[in-house]
Amino acid sequence: MVIEQDSAAAAPIAAQLVHDLHVLIKAAAVYGPNNAGYLQHSARAGATLRKALEDEGSVQLESRDEQLFFNRLRIRFPTEGTAGARFLMDEMKRRGLGAVEFSSTCDQAQLDAFAFAFNAVQTRKGEGLDKLRGLLRAAGAAAVAVQKIAETEEAQAAPAAGDGASAAKKTFTRALCVVEDIMAQARAGQPVDFVQAKRVVHGLVDRVLEDEQALFELTALRDYDEYTYAHCVNVCVYSVAVGVRLGLERAQLAELGFGALFHDIGKVKLPLALINKPDEFDDSEWETMRRHPVLGARELLGMRRPYDRALARAVSMAFEHHLKADGSGYPRLRQARRQDVFSRICALADSFDALTSGRVYTRKPLAPDEALRRMAEDADVAYDPALLVLLIAVVGVFPIGTVLALDTGELAVVRRNNPGDLLHPVLEVFADANGERAAVEAVDLSLSGAQTGQPPREIQRAVDPHACGLDTGALLARRSP
Numbered sequence: 001m002v003i004e005q006d007s008a009a010a011a012p013i014a015a016q017l018v019h020d021l022h023v024l025i026k027a028a029a030v031y032g033p034n035n036a037g038y039l040q041h042s043a044r045a046g047a048t049l050r051k052a053l054e055d056e057g058s059v060q061l062e063s064r065d066e067q068l069f070f071n072r073l074r075i076r077f078p079t080e081g082t083a084g085a086r087f088l089m090d091e092m093k094r095r096g097l098g099a100v101e102f103s104s105t106c107d108q109a110q111l112d113a114f115a116f117a118f119n120a121v122q123t124r125k126g127e128g129l130d131k132l133r134g135l136l137r138a139a140g141a142a143a144v145a146v147q148k149i150a151e152t153e154e155a156q157a158a159p160a161a162g163d164g165a166s167a168a169k170k171t172f173t174r175a176l177c178v179v180e181d182i183m184a185q186a187r188a189g190q191p192v193d194f195v196q197a198k199r200v201v202h203g204l205v206d207r208v209l210e211d212e213q214a215l216f217e218l219t220a221l222r223d224y225d226e227y228t229y230a231h232c233v234n235v236c237v238y239s240v241a242v243g244v245r246l247g248l249e250r251a252q253l254a255e256l257g258f259g260a261l262f263h264d265i266g267k268v269k270l271p272l273a274l275i276n277k278p279d280e281f282d283d284s285e286w287e288t289m290r291r292h293p294v295l296g297a298r299e300l301l302g303m304r305r306p307y308d309r310a311l312a313r314a315v316s317m318a319f320e321h322h323l324k325a326d327g328s329g330y331p332r333l334r335q336a337r338r339q340d341v342f343s344r345i346c347a348l349a350d351s352f353d354a355l356t357s358g359r360v361y362t363r364k365p366l367a368p369d370e371a372l373r374r375m376a377e378d379a380d381v382a383y384d385p386a387l388l389v390l391l392i393a394v395v396g397v398f399p400i401g402t403v404l405a406l407d408t409g410e411l412a413v414v415r416r417n418n419p420g421d422l423l424h425p426v427l428e429v430f431a432d433a434n435g436e437r438a439a440v441e442a443v444d445l446s447l448s449g450a451q452t453g454q455p456p457r458e459i460q461r462a463v464d465p466h467a468c469g470l471d472t473g474a475l476l477a478r479r480s481p
Protein backbone atom coordinates (compact mmCIF):
# COMPACT_ATOMS: atom_id res chain seq x y z
CA MET A 1 0.00 0.00 0.00
CA VAL A 2 1.21 3.47 -0.74
CA ILE A 3 0.80 4.79 2.71
CA GLU A 4 3.68 3.69 4.78
CA GLN A 5 4.21 6.68 6.98
CA ASP A 6 6.27 5.02 9.65
CA SER A 7 7.29 8.37 10.99
CA ALA A 8 3.62 9.19 11.56
CA ALA A 9 1.71 6.96 13.93
CA ALA A 10 -2.05 6.94 14.38
CA ALA A 11 -3.55 8.99 17.20
CA PRO A 12 -3.85 7.31 20.64
CA ILE A 13 -7.58 6.92 20.10
CA ALA A 14 -6.75 4.27 17.46
CA ALA A 15 -5.24 1.93 20.09
CA GLN A 16 -8.21 2.61 22.36
CA LEU A 17 -10.62 1.74 19.54
CA VAL A 18 -8.83 -1.53 18.82
CA HIS A 19 -9.00 -2.42 22.50
CA ASP A 20 -12.69 -1.54 22.82
CA LEU A 21 -13.60 -3.34 19.60
CA HIS A 22 -11.87 -6.56 20.62
CA VAL A 23 -13.65 -6.49 23.97
CA LEU A 24 -16.95 -5.79 22.22
CA ILE A 25 -16.52 -8.71 19.80
CA LYS A 26 -15.63 -11.04 22.67
CA ALA A 27 -18.64 -9.84 24.65
CA ALA A 28 -20.94 -10.38 21.65
CA ALA A 29 -19.67 -13.99 21.47
CA VAL A 30 -20.82 -14.64 25.03
CA TYR A 31 -23.81 -12.39 25.72
CA GLY A 32 -27.00 -11.44 23.94
CA PRO A 33 -27.54 -7.89 22.66
CA ASN A 34 -29.68 -6.90 25.66
CA ASN A 35 -27.40 -8.26 28.35
CA ALA A 36 -26.30 -5.56 30.81
CA GLY A 37 -22.66 -6.65 30.59
CA TYR A 38 -22.72 -6.49 26.82
CA LEU A 39 -24.44 -3.10 26.80
CA GLN A 40 -21.70 -1.68 28.99
CA HIS A 41 -18.96 -2.77 26.56
CA SER A 42 -21.06 -1.65 23.62
CA ALA A 43 -21.53 1.84 25.06
CA ARG A 44 -17.80 2.16 25.68
CA ALA A 45 -16.82 1.04 22.17
CA GLY A 46 -19.55 3.25 20.69
CA ALA A 47 -18.24 6.31 22.51
CA THR A 48 -14.69 5.66 21.32
CA LEU A 49 -15.84 5.13 17.74
CA ARG A 50 -17.94 8.31 17.83
CA LYS A 51 -14.97 10.30 19.05
CA ALA A 52 -12.76 8.82 16.32
CA LEU A 53 -15.40 9.59 13.67
CA GLU A 54 -15.74 13.16 14.90
CA ASP A 55 -11.99 13.61 14.53
CA GLU A 56 -11.53 11.73 11.28
CA GLY A 57 -14.82 11.72 9.38
CA SER A 58 -14.51 8.01 8.69
CA VAL A 59 -12.42 5.29 10.25
CA GLN A 60 -10.70 2.44 8.50
CA LEU A 61 -9.02 -0.31 10.49
CA GLU A 62 -6.76 -2.42 8.36
CA SER A 63 -4.80 -5.55 9.20
CA ARG A 64 -1.67 -6.00 7.14
CA ASP A 65 1.82 -7.38 7.55
CA GLU A 66 1.01 -8.42 11.11
CA GLN A 67 0.19 -4.84 12.01
CA LEU A 68 -2.93 -2.76 12.37
CA PHE A 69 -3.45 0.55 10.60
CA PHE A 70 -5.92 3.28 11.49
CA ASN A 71 -6.79 5.41 8.45
CA ARG A 72 -3.58 4.16 6.88
CA LEU A 73 -1.36 5.13 9.77
CA ARG A 74 0.31 2.42 11.78
CA ILE A 75 -1.11 1.99 15.26
CA ARG A 76 1.46 1.92 18.00
CA PHE A 77 0.20 0.05 21.05
CA PRO A 78 1.14 0.41 24.64
CA THR A 79 2.49 -3.02 25.71
CA GLU A 80 -0.70 -3.98 27.48
CA GLY A 81 -2.69 -3.21 24.30
CA THR A 82 -1.09 -5.76 22.00
CA ALA A 83 -3.26 -8.72 23.07
CA GLY A 84 -6.37 -7.01 21.73
CA ALA A 85 -4.60 -6.18 18.48
CA ARG A 86 -3.41 -9.79 18.13
CA PHE A 87 -6.94 -11.07 18.70
CA LEU A 88 -8.40 -8.69 16.14
CA MET A 89 -5.77 -9.48 13.50
CA ASP A 90 -6.19 -13.26 13.93
CA GLU A 91 -9.97 -13.10 13.81
CA MET A 92 -9.99 -10.77 10.81
CA LYS A 93 -7.63 -13.10 8.97
CA ARG A 94 -9.87 -16.09 9.71
CA ARG A 95 -12.75 -14.33 8.01
CA GLY A 96 -10.67 -13.15 5.04
CA LEU A 97 -11.17 -9.60 6.27
CA GLY A 98 -8.43 -7.13 5.33
CA ALA A 99 -10.09 -3.97 6.57
CA VAL A 100 -13.27 -2.64 8.09
CA GLU A 101 -14.42 0.90 7.48
CA PHE A 102 -16.91 2.81 9.61
CA SER A 103 -18.33 5.88 7.92
CA SER A 104 -19.49 8.94 9.82
CA THR A 105 -23.11 7.79 9.99
CA CYS A 106 -22.22 4.62 11.90
CA ASP A 107 -24.33 4.59 15.06
CA GLN A 108 -24.48 2.32 18.09
CA ALA A 109 -26.96 -0.07 16.45
CA GLN A 110 -24.72 -0.54 13.40
CA LEU A 111 -21.67 -1.12 15.59
CA ASP A 112 -23.62 -3.78 17.51
CA ALA A 113 -24.72 -5.31 14.22
CA PHE A 114 -21.07 -5.55 13.20
CA ALA A 115 -20.04 -7.21 16.49
CA PHE A 116 -22.77 -9.88 16.20
CA ALA A 117 -22.34 -10.41 12.47
CA PHE A 118 -18.59 -10.85 13.00
CA ASN A 119 -19.26 -13.61 15.53
CA ALA A 120 -21.96 -15.21 13.40
CA VAL A 121 -19.44 -16.06 10.66
CA GLN A 122 -18.60 -19.72 11.19
CA THR A 123 -14.98 -19.80 10.13
CA ARG A 124 -14.69 -23.52 10.86
CA LYS A 125 -17.32 -24.16 8.22
CA GLY A 126 -15.34 -22.08 5.75
CA GLU A 127 -17.63 -19.06 5.98
CA GLY A 128 -15.95 -15.76 5.42
CA LEU A 129 -16.34 -12.29 4.09
CA ASP A 130 -19.34 -12.90 1.82
CA LYS A 131 -21.33 -14.15 4.79
CA LEU A 132 -20.23 -11.16 6.85
CA ARG A 133 -21.25 -8.76 4.07
CA GLY A 134 -24.64 -10.45 3.79
CA LEU A 135 -25.24 -10.25 7.52
CA LEU A 136 -24.29 -6.58 7.63
CA ARG A 137 -26.60 -5.86 4.72
CA ALA A 138 -29.45 -7.74 6.34
CA ALA A 139 -28.91 -5.80 9.56
CA GLY A 140 -29.01 -2.49 7.68
CA ALA A 141 -25.44 -1.64 8.71
CA ALA A 142 -24.76 0.41 5.58
CA ALA A 143 -22.17 2.54 7.38
CA VAL A 144 -19.91 -0.48 7.96
CA ALA A 145 -17.94 -1.62 4.92
CA VAL A 146 -15.67 -4.65 4.91
CA GLN A 147 -12.87 -5.35 2.47
CA LYS A 148 -11.23 -8.65 1.79
CA ILE A 149 -7.56 -9.34 2.38
CA ALA A 150 -6.86 -9.62 -1.33
CA GLU A 151 -8.21 -6.11 -1.89
CA THR A 152 -5.88 -4.61 0.65
CA GLU A 153 -3.00 -6.70 -0.67
CA GLU A 154 -3.74 -5.38 -4.12
CA ALA A 155 -3.35 -1.91 -2.72
CA GLN A 156 -0.13 -3.01 -1.07
CA ALA A 157 1.18 -4.07 -4.44
CA ALA A 158 1.28 -0.39 -5.35
CA PRO A 159 4.84 0.84 -5.23
CA ALA A 160 6.26 1.84 -1.90
CA ALA A 161 6.76 5.47 -1.13
CA GLY A 162 10.07 6.67 -2.37
CA ASP A 163 10.30 5.36 -5.90
CA GLY A 164 8.90 8.63 -7.17
CA ALA A 165 8.00 8.66 -10.85
CA SER A 166 6.90 5.05 -11.29
CA ALA A 167 4.89 5.11 -8.05
CA ALA A 168 3.15 8.27 -9.22
CA LYS A 169 2.44 6.76 -12.62
CA LYS A 170 0.89 3.61 -11.16
CA THR A 171 -1.28 5.59 -8.77
CA PHE A 172 -2.32 7.99 -11.51
CA THR A 173 -3.14 5.21 -13.98
CA ARG A 174 -5.13 3.36 -11.35
CA ALA A 175 -7.05 6.54 -10.59
CA LEU A 176 -7.87 6.94 -14.29
CA CYS A 177 -9.27 3.39 -14.40
CA VAL A 178 -11.35 3.92 -11.27
CA VAL A 179 -12.79 7.19 -12.62
CA GLU A 180 -13.64 5.43 -15.87
CA ASP A 181 -15.44 2.68 -13.91
CA ILE A 182 -17.30 5.21 -11.76
CA MET A 183 -18.45 7.21 -14.76
CA ALA A 184 -19.59 4.05 -16.54
CA GLN A 185 -21.46 2.86 -13.44
CA ALA A 186 -23.13 6.24 -12.97
CA ARG A 187 -24.03 6.49 -16.66
CA ALA A 188 -25.64 3.04 -16.50
CA GLY A 189 -27.54 3.97 -13.36
CA GLN A 190 -25.68 1.34 -11.35
CA PRO A 191 -24.44 1.82 -7.78
CA VAL A 192 -21.06 3.54 -7.78
CA ASP A 193 -18.15 1.81 -6.06
CA PHE A 194 -17.33 4.44 -3.45
CA VAL A 195 -14.93 2.16 -1.58
CA GLN A 196 -12.74 1.99 -4.70
CA ALA A 197 -13.01 5.74 -5.17
CA LYS A 198 -12.03 6.43 -1.58
CA ARG A 199 -9.09 4.06 -1.80
CA VAL A 200 -7.80 5.67 -4.95
CA VAL A 201 -8.14 9.14 -3.41
CA HIS A 202 -6.14 7.98 -0.38
CA GLY A 203 -3.47 6.77 -2.81
CA LEU A 204 -3.39 10.14 -4.57
CA VAL A 205 -3.19 11.99 -1.24
CA ASP A 206 -0.24 9.78 -0.28
CA ARG A 207 1.54 10.54 -3.53
CA VAL A 208 0.89 14.28 -3.26
CA LEU A 209 2.40 14.22 0.23
CA GLU A 210 5.30 12.07 -0.94
CA ASP A 211 6.26 13.59 -4.30
CA GLU A 212 3.71 15.96 -5.79
CA GLN A 213 6.00 17.00 -8.63
CA ALA A 214 5.97 13.48 -10.08
CA LEU A 215 2.16 13.66 -10.21
CA PHE A 216 2.12 17.14 -11.72
CA GLU A 217 4.30 15.84 -14.54
CA LEU A 218 1.55 13.34 -15.34
CA THR A 219 -1.22 15.95 -15.13
CA ALA A 220 0.71 18.02 -17.69
CA LEU A 221 1.08 15.17 -20.18
CA ARG A 222 -2.34 15.54 -21.75
CA ASP A 223 -1.95 12.65 -24.12
CA TYR A 224 -4.80 10.64 -22.66
CA ASP A 225 -7.45 9.31 -25.00
CA GLU A 226 -10.25 10.08 -22.62
CA TYR A 227 -9.65 13.56 -21.37
CA THR A 228 -12.76 13.51 -19.18
CA TYR A 229 -11.23 10.93 -16.85
CA ALA A 230 -7.81 12.59 -16.76
CA HIS A 231 -9.53 15.89 -15.99
CA CYS A 232 -11.17 14.43 -12.86
CA VAL A 233 -7.87 13.00 -11.64
CA ASN A 234 -5.97 16.20 -12.43
CA VAL A 235 -8.49 18.34 -10.56
CA CYS A 236 -8.22 15.94 -7.63
CA VAL A 237 -4.40 16.16 -7.60
CA TYR A 238 -4.27 19.98 -7.84
CA SER A 239 -7.02 20.38 -5.23
CA VAL A 240 -5.29 18.13 -2.72
CA ALA A 241 -1.98 19.92 -3.29
CA VAL A 242 -3.66 23.28 -2.59
CA GLY A 243 -5.29 21.72 0.49
CA VAL A 244 -1.88 20.63 1.77
CA ARG A 245 -0.65 24.23 1.58
CA LEU A 246 -3.80 25.41 3.30
CA GLY A 247 -2.85 23.17 6.23
CA LEU A 248 -5.78 20.76 5.93
CA GLU A 249 -5.53 17.55 7.90
CA ARG A 250 -5.28 14.21 6.21
CA ALA A 251 -8.95 13.33 6.64
CA GLN A 252 -9.95 16.68 5.13
CA LEU A 253 -7.52 16.19 2.25
CA ALA A 254 -9.20 12.87 1.51
CA GLU A 255 -12.64 14.53 1.55
CA LEU A 256 -11.39 17.32 -0.70
CA GLY A 257 -9.87 14.82 -3.13
CA PHE A 258 -13.01 12.69 -3.10
CA GLY A 259 -15.23 15.68 -3.94
CA ALA A 260 -12.83 16.87 -6.62
CA LEU A 261 -12.83 13.44 -8.25
CA PHE A 262 -16.64 13.64 -8.52
CA HIS A 263 -17.00 17.34 -9.32
CA ASP A 264 -18.13 16.74 -12.93
CA ILE A 265 -20.13 13.56 -12.28
CA GLY A 266 -23.23 15.41 -13.55
CA LYS A 267 -21.78 15.22 -17.06
CA VAL A 268 -22.65 11.52 -17.18
CA LYS A 269 -26.26 12.65 -17.52
CA LEU A 270 -25.49 14.73 -20.62
CA PRO A 271 -25.29 13.29 -24.15
CA LEU A 272 -21.86 11.86 -24.92
CA ALA A 273 -21.92 13.53 -28.33
CA LEU A 274 -22.10 16.89 -26.58
CA ILE A 275 -19.33 16.10 -24.08
CA ASN A 276 -17.00 14.94 -26.86
CA LYS A 277 -17.96 17.60 -29.38
CA PRO A 278 -14.74 18.92 -30.92
CA ASP A 279 -16.19 22.27 -32.05
CA GLU A 280 -17.44 25.27 -30.12
CA PHE A 281 -20.78 24.88 -28.36
CA ASP A 282 -23.70 26.96 -29.56
CA ASP A 283 -25.97 28.79 -27.09
CA SER A 284 -28.36 25.94 -26.51
CA GLU A 285 -25.50 23.47 -26.07
CA TRP A 286 -23.98 25.78 -23.49
CA GLU A 287 -27.28 25.87 -21.71
CA THR A 288 -27.27 22.08 -21.55
CA MET A 289 -23.66 21.96 -20.39
CA ARG A 290 -24.45 24.39 -17.61
CA ARG A 291 -26.87 21.91 -16.10
CA HIS A 292 -24.08 19.57 -15.00
CA PRO A 293 -23.54 21.05 -11.49
CA VAL A 294 -27.19 20.53 -10.56
CA LEU A 295 -27.26 17.12 -12.22
CA GLY A 296 -24.05 16.19 -10.37
CA ALA A 297 -25.41 17.14 -6.95
CA ARG A 298 -28.61 15.23 -7.70
CA GLU A 299 -26.68 12.21 -8.94
CA LEU A 300 -24.55 12.06 -5.78
CA LEU A 301 -27.57 12.48 -3.52
CA GLY A 302 -29.36 9.68 -5.32
CA MET A 303 -26.59 7.17 -4.84
CA ARG A 304 -28.16 5.54 -1.81
CA ARG A 305 -25.17 5.51 0.44
CA PRO A 306 -24.76 6.88 3.95
CA TYR A 307 -24.77 10.67 3.85
CA ASP A 308 -21.41 11.10 5.50
CA ARG A 309 -19.14 14.12 5.50
CA ALA A 310 -17.25 13.06 2.37
CA LEU A 311 -20.48 12.76 0.41
CA ALA A 312 -21.83 16.04 1.79
CA ARG A 313 -18.64 17.77 0.64
CA ALA A 314 -18.84 16.12 -2.76
CA VAL A 315 -22.44 17.26 -3.23
CA SER A 316 -21.62 20.89 -2.48
CA MET A 317 -18.47 20.79 -4.65
CA ALA A 318 -20.41 19.35 -7.60
CA PHE A 319 -23.10 22.00 -7.14
CA GLU A 320 -20.87 25.02 -6.52
CA HIS A 321 -17.73 24.57 -8.59
CA HIS A 322 -18.92 26.90 -11.41
CA LEU A 323 -20.68 29.36 -9.12
CA LYS A 324 -17.69 31.76 -9.10
CA ALA A 325 -16.46 33.63 -6.06
CA ASP A 326 -18.92 36.50 -6.56
CA GLY A 327 -21.83 34.19 -7.36
CA SER A 328 -22.04 35.34 -10.99
CA GLY A 329 -21.49 31.88 -12.45
CA TYR A 330 -23.92 28.98 -12.70
CA PRO A 331 -26.30 27.54 -11.64
CA ARG A 332 -28.15 30.86 -11.31
CA LEU A 333 -29.55 31.08 -7.80
CA ARG A 334 -32.35 33.19 -6.45
CA GLN A 335 -30.50 33.66 -3.22
CA ALA A 336 -26.79 34.50 -3.20
CA ARG A 337 -24.65 31.65 -1.95
CA ARG A 338 -20.96 31.84 -1.17
CA GLN A 339 -18.88 28.93 -2.38
CA ASP A 340 -17.59 26.65 0.35
CA VAL A 341 -13.78 26.71 0.66
CA PHE A 342 -13.54 23.20 -0.84
CA SER A 343 -15.58 24.37 -3.85
CA ARG A 344 -13.36 27.42 -4.25
CA ILE A 345 -10.28 25.18 -4.32
CA CYS A 346 -11.96 22.84 -6.79
CA ALA A 347 -12.98 25.78 -9.02
CA LEU A 348 -9.35 26.92 -9.26
CA ALA A 349 -8.03 23.43 -10.00
CA ASP A 350 -10.84 22.91 -12.52
CA SER A 351 -10.14 26.15 -14.40
CA PHE A 352 -6.39 25.62 -14.49
CA ASP A 353 -6.76 22.14 -15.93
CA ALA A 354 -9.53 23.12 -18.36
CA LEU A 355 -7.68 26.19 -19.66
CA THR A 356 -4.41 24.34 -20.18
CA SER A 357 -6.09 21.37 -21.84
CA GLY A 358 -8.17 23.38 -24.29
CA ARG A 359 -10.81 20.67 -24.34
CA VAL A 360 -13.86 22.11 -22.68
CA TYR A 361 -14.14 25.83 -22.08
CA THR A 362 -11.53 27.00 -24.56
CA ARG A 363 -10.82 25.08 -27.72
CA LYS A 364 -7.25 26.30 -27.84
CA PRO A 365 -5.13 25.20 -24.91
CA LEU A 366 -3.37 28.00 -23.10
CA ALA A 367 0.24 27.71 -22.02
CA PRO A 368 0.22 27.03 -18.26
CA ASP A 369 1.78 30.37 -17.34
CA GLU A 370 -0.74 32.15 -19.57
CA ALA A 371 -3.59 30.24 -17.90
CA LEU A 372 -2.39 31.47 -14.49
CA ARG A 373 -2.15 35.02 -15.82
CA ARG A 374 -5.74 34.89 -17.11
CA MET A 375 -6.93 33.47 -13.82
CA ALA A 376 -5.12 36.22 -11.89
CA GLU A 377 -6.95 38.81 -14.04
CA ASP A 378 -10.21 37.14 -13.09
CA ALA A 379 -9.43 36.86 -9.37
CA ASP A 380 -11.95 38.57 -7.07
CA VAL A 381 -14.73 37.90 -9.58
CA ALA A 382 -14.22 34.23 -10.30
CA TYR A 383 -11.71 33.00 -7.75
CA ASP A 384 -10.59 33.39 -4.18
CA PRO A 385 -7.38 35.46 -4.58
CA ALA A 386 -5.73 33.94 -1.49
CA LEU A 387 -6.33 30.44 -2.79
CA LEU A 388 -5.07 31.43 -6.24
CA VAL A 389 -1.76 32.34 -4.60
CA LEU A 390 -1.69 28.81 -3.16
CA LEU A 391 -2.41 27.32 -6.59
CA ILE A 392 0.54 29.27 -7.99
CA ALA A 393 2.66 27.90 -5.13
CA VAL A 394 1.49 24.44 -6.21
CA VAL A 395 1.99 24.58 -9.95
CA GLY A 396 4.86 27.07 -9.82
CA VAL A 397 5.47 30.44 -11.38
CA PHE A 398 6.49 28.45 -14.44
CA PRO A 399 4.21 25.40 -14.31
CA ILE A 400 5.34 22.07 -15.72
CA GLY A 401 5.05 22.17 -19.50
CA THR A 402 5.89 25.89 -19.76
CA VAL A 403 8.29 26.58 -22.63
CA LEU A 404 11.03 29.03 -21.72
CA ALA A 405 13.57 31.01 -23.71
CA LEU A 406 16.90 31.11 -21.86
CA ASP A 407 19.53 33.83 -21.91
CA THR A 408 21.75 31.42 -23.85
CA GLY A 409 19.23 31.51 -26.71
CA GLU A 410 18.21 27.93 -25.97
CA LEU A 411 14.63 26.73 -25.60
CA ALA A 412 13.60 24.52 -22.69
CA VAL A 413 10.46 23.00 -21.22
CA VAL A 414 9.78 22.97 -17.47
CA ARG A 415 9.98 19.38 -16.24
CA ARG A 416 9.61 19.87 -12.47
CA ASN A 417 9.44 22.69 -10.00
CA ASN A 418 11.62 23.10 -6.95
CA PRO A 419 8.96 23.79 -4.31
CA GLY A 420 11.42 25.84 -2.24
CA ASP A 421 12.61 27.88 -5.21
CA LEU A 422 9.79 28.45 -7.69
CA LEU A 423 11.79 30.86 -9.84
CA HIS A 424 14.36 28.18 -10.63
CA PRO A 425 12.67 25.00 -11.95
CA VAL A 426 14.18 21.89 -13.45
CA LEU A 427 14.19 22.18 -17.24
CA GLU A 428 14.86 20.12 -20.27
CA VAL A 429 16.69 22.04 -22.94
CA PHE A 430 15.50 20.82 -26.32
CA ALA A 431 16.71 23.43 -28.84
CA ASP A 432 19.99 25.27 -29.14
CA ALA A 433 20.57 28.97 -29.84
CA ASN A 434 20.06 28.39 -33.57
CA GLY A 435 16.70 26.80 -32.96
CA GLU A 436 18.10 23.40 -33.92
CA ARG A 437 16.82 20.38 -32.05
CA ALA A 438 19.43 19.51 -29.48
CA ALA A 439 20.00 16.34 -27.49
CA VAL A 440 17.74 16.71 -24.49
CA GLU A 441 19.66 18.05 -21.51
CA ALA A 442 18.27 18.24 -18.00
CA VAL A 443 19.13 21.44 -16.17
CA ASP A 444 18.26 22.29 -12.57
CA LEU A 445 18.32 26.09 -12.41
CA SER A 446 18.36 26.02 -8.61
CA LEU A 447 21.88 24.57 -8.70
CA SER A 448 24.92 26.68 -9.43
CA GLY A 449 27.29 26.02 -12.34
CA ALA A 450 29.89 24.83 -9.83
CA GLN A 451 27.47 22.18 -8.58
CA THR A 452 26.45 20.91 -12.00
CA GLY A 453 29.45 21.60 -14.20
CA GLN A 454 27.01 23.11 -16.72
CA PRO A 455 27.18 26.65 -18.11
CA PRO A 456 25.09 29.17 -16.15
CA ARG A 457 21.64 29.75 -17.64
CA GLU A 458 18.84 32.11 -16.74
CA ILE A 459 15.23 32.32 -17.76
CA GLN A 460 14.57 35.16 -20.16
CA ARG A 461 10.88 34.77 -20.86
CA ALA A 462 8.08 32.29 -21.36
CA VAL A 463 7.30 31.38 -24.95
CA ASP A 464 3.89 30.51 -26.39
CA PRO A 465 4.47 26.92 -27.49
CA HIS A 466 1.53 26.94 -29.90
CA ALA A 467 2.82 30.01 -31.68
CA CYS A 468 6.08 28.09 -32.25
CA GLY A 469 4.25 24.94 -33.31
CA LEU A 470 5.49 23.05 -30.26
CA ASP A 471 3.60 20.22 -28.61
CA THR A 472 4.48 20.39 -24.91
CA GLY A 473 2.80 17.05 -24.24
CA ALA A 474 5.15 15.40 -26.71
CA LEU A 475 8.10 17.25 -25.19
CA LEU A 476 7.20 16.03 -21.72
CA ALA A 477 6.53 12.50 -22.90
CA ARG A 478 10.19 12.17 -23.83
CA ARG A 479 12.41 11.55 -20.87
CA SER A 480 15.85 13.00 -20.75
CA PRO A 481 18.63 10.44 -20.55
Ligand SMILES: [Fe+2]
Pocket residue numbers: 263264292321322350
Ligand atom coordinates in the same frame (compact mmCIF):
# COMPACT_ATOMS: atom_id res chain seq x y z
FE1 LIG B 1 -17.64 21.35 -14.23
Ligand SMILES: [Fe+2]
Pocket residue numbers: 231235263264350
Ligand atom coordinates in the same frame (compact mmCIF):
# COMPACT_ATOMS: atom_id res chain seq x y z
FE1 LIG C 1 -14.42 20.18 -14.47
